[in-house]
Ligand SMILES: O=P(O)(O)OC[C@H]1O[C@H](OP(=O)(O)OP(=O)(O)O)[C@H](O)[C@@H]1O
Ligand code: HPA
């Protein structure tokens with residue numbers, strides 16, 4: 332589905348399909364350079380990371396293995412408390428494996444902080460993280476993320492795997508929705524642009 336097809340619900344297209352594809356290709360080149368001669372196990376975090384995982388994996392020009400996990404934050408009803416439950420575990424033994432966790436977005440970072448520690452405790456030789464998006468203003472954890480596609484503003488984003496109430500995952504672009512979709516007031520405020528993160532800590536203009 333394309334953003335034009337739900338134009339009335341879209342406040343701003345943050346990242347087009349082409350921008351996402353281009354950045355994933357750049358990230359794939361970085362990953363190939365780092366993992367040549369050691370086959371990585373890509374671990375996709377369901378469900379949001381499905382499209383990042385399938386597009387990144389096909390962009391890579393080195394052999395990889397792929398596995399999936401589903402996790403859920405729980406606690407006092409608020410999201411991402413840092414206490415995480417495994418809903419679907421890996422099928423793969425991680426002993427001596429080079430694991431690359433693939434995510435769609437790092438928001439508070441609490442899910443990934445827990446997941447990285449959990450996978451490291453299984454005897455992996457290395458555990459790194461790759462995410463298409465990061466919301467720096469919301470980070471509550473200083474977990475190191477080796478591959479980052481874009482920094483995005485503090486807005487709820489959907490598309491390319493990211494959902495609002497399970498909808499919009501099949502949108503090709505990443506967009507910010509009209510506040511009316513969430514029952515809010517209409518706004519004319521412009522949305523800050525997304526910025527490519529070529530090296531962690533050093534964002535560049537998209
Ligand atoms: O950095 P955090 O604040 O921990 O949040 C990020 C996590 O939240 C979202 O998943 P969600 O739990 O919504 O599940 P989904 O992927 O199935 O949509 C997203 O896909 C990340 O996995
Ligand atoms: O901005 C977001 N959109 C969708 N899912 C999310 N999970 C954490 N942040 C987000």
Ligand SMILES: [Mg+2]
Nearest residue numbers: 376377378379
């Ligand atoms: Mg997810």
